[in-house]
Amino acid sequence: MxxxxxxxxxxxxxxxxxxxxxxxxxxxxxxxxxxxxxxxxxxxxxxHTAADAARSAEIEKFRRETESAIRKEVRMAK
Structure with missing residues (x-):
């Protein structure tokens, strides 16, 4: 950034x-x-440094992917 x-x-x-x-x-x-x-x-x-911003983006991406996987599992369980 x-x-x-x-x-x-x-x-x-x-x-x-x-x-x-x-x-x-x-x-x-x-x-x-x-x-x-x-x-x-x-x-x-x-x-915040550019490295902090990049790390935050990685954490946010991981969080979204995890939530998406959980939603898929819930849909398949129904």
Missing amino acids: TFYCSNYYGSIQCQTTVTRFGDRCKLCTVMRVGSSISDGLLPDSMV
């Missing part, structure tokens, strides 16, 4: 994407433009 650079939400409106909400892109960091909105504001446990 990608998010806009934190400078997108300010006056600079950078449209580069980053993998963590509230972070600045590498260009804005090097140019020392704007500031990261996540520094000290978001606890790391609340920030």
Whole structure:
């Protein structure tokens, strides 16, 4: 999952994407433009990475497949 650079939400409106909400892109960091909105504001446990999103998608897919299999078994038992 990608998010806009934190400078997108300010006056600079950078449209580069980053993998963590509230972070600045590498260009804005090097140019020392704007500031990261996540520094000290978001606890790391609340920030989701792309790996977390992929894992959540896998869990949801497994849940749906399991429910579908259970429904099929119930229909066949009737």
